[in-house]
Amino acid sequence: MSMLFKDFEKSDPMKQEVLPFRINSVERLPALAQDESCKIIKQYFDYLESVLGRKHNEINIVQLREILTEISGFIRSEKSQIQDDGYMRMLNRLTTIYAKGIKLEDDKAFTGTAVNFADIMNTVSQSYAGYDYRESVGLMLHYMNRLFNDREESWLEVFEHLMAMPDSHVLQMLKEQHLQEIKNWVEEGVDNLFAIWDEQLDVISNLSNEIYQLDKQILQVNQQLRKNLMGAAASNIIYLKNVQLRQELDQLRQNRMELDMARDGKLELVNLLDENIHEFGDRLTEIRRSTQIQLVWDNSAQA
Numbered sequence: 254m255s256m257l258f259k260d261f262e263k264s265d266p267m268k269q270e271v272l273p274f275r276i277n278s279v280e281r282l283p284a285l286a287q288d289e290s291c292k293i294i295k296q297y298f299d300y301l302e303s304v305l306g307r308k309h310n311e312i313n314i315v316q317l318r319e320i321l322t323e324i325s326g327f328i329r330s331e332k333s334q335i336q337d338d339g340y341m342r343m344l345n346r347l348t349t350i351y352a353k354g355i356k357l358e359d360d361k362a363f364t365g366t367a368v369n370f371a372d373i374m375n376t377v378s379q380s381y382a383g384y385d386y387r388e389s390v391g392l393m394l395h396y397m398n399r400l401f402n403d404r405e406e407s408w409l410e411v412f413e414h415l416m417a418m419p420d421s422h423v424l425q426m427l428k429e430q431h432l433q434e435i436k437n438w439v440e441e442g443v444d445n446l447f448a449i450w451d452e453q454l455d456v457i458s459n460l461s462n463e464i465y466q467l468d469k470q471i472l473q474v475n476q477q478l479r480k481n482l483m484g485a486a487a488s489n490i491i492y493l494k495n496v497q498l499r500q501e502l503d504q505l506r507q508n509r510m511e512l513d514m515a516r517d518g519k520l521e522l523v524n525l526l527d528e529n530i531h532e533f534g535d536r537l538t539e540i541r542r543s544t545q546i547q548l549v550w551d552n553s554a555q556a
Contacts, residue, residue, distance in 0.1 A: 290333040321369030340381040367396035371414035
């Protein structure tokens with residue numbers, strides 16, 4: 254093996270917090286034989302699997318994303334020279350790793366790196382069409398659904414990777430049927446729902462803060478007016494200062510009413526957006542279940 258990887262086989266990633274070897278620059282790597290490339294990827298997968306088996310609060314998801322991005326970039330490069338049998342072992346291993354996330358209640362590390370998982374699947378599928386991607390596609394749909402339900406915009410990236418995979422028999426069937434509906438929703442703007450929803454929540458928060466400040470001003474002006482009235486020398490005399498305070502109080506109350514109406518309008522919009530998000534989320538879950546049933550059915554028919 255090249256001297257670039259002299260420490261590669263000596264290190265045990267299971268005993269270290271960081272990978273002993275990282276592909277920092279694919280361009281600087283020499284062309285590798287398949288065995289060398291597979292050993293490198295295995296080292297990454299060993300570390301990935303060991304980390305994903307920990308409790309979520311012990312996992313550095315940003316680092317895992319970087320690691321998976323390096324793997325994807327390495328596979329896409331001409332340096333890896335991986336053949337079909339190498340791709341098969343790689344896909345089997347990665348699919349097995351991410352299948353474990355389905356059984357976990359706390360799957361944040363899996364969903365947090367699902368886009369990278371989908372990226373690798375898409376990358377490999379461009380070069381290796383002979384693999385049975387049914388289980389991998391089912392996992393991509395599962396994590397896409399979870400990301401949407403968690404209101405993470407990255408669900409769309411998983412969907413885009415799925416749609417970019419070459420049209421095998423199964424994928425062509427899914428794209429023409431179930432996935433086409435999701436694509437139609439995306440074209441109608443469902444991918445913007447989260448951004449609009451977050452934006453409106455910020456507007457509501459700002460309006461609430463303004464109303465709170467107005468309430469404080471109204472209280473202060475009202476207290477000052479009451480104090481003036483109680484301290485007036487004669488109750489039948491109209492003081493100019495009190496007239497100004499009453500006018501200020503009326504204006505403050507008018508401003509508050511307008512802000513309150515504006516906030517109510519934004520709340521109605523947020524509720525409508527929330528209903529649309531839930532509606533699409535429920536439909537997405539139905540599509541995922543129908544698709545997975547179809548994948549299992551297709552597998553049984555071919556068995």
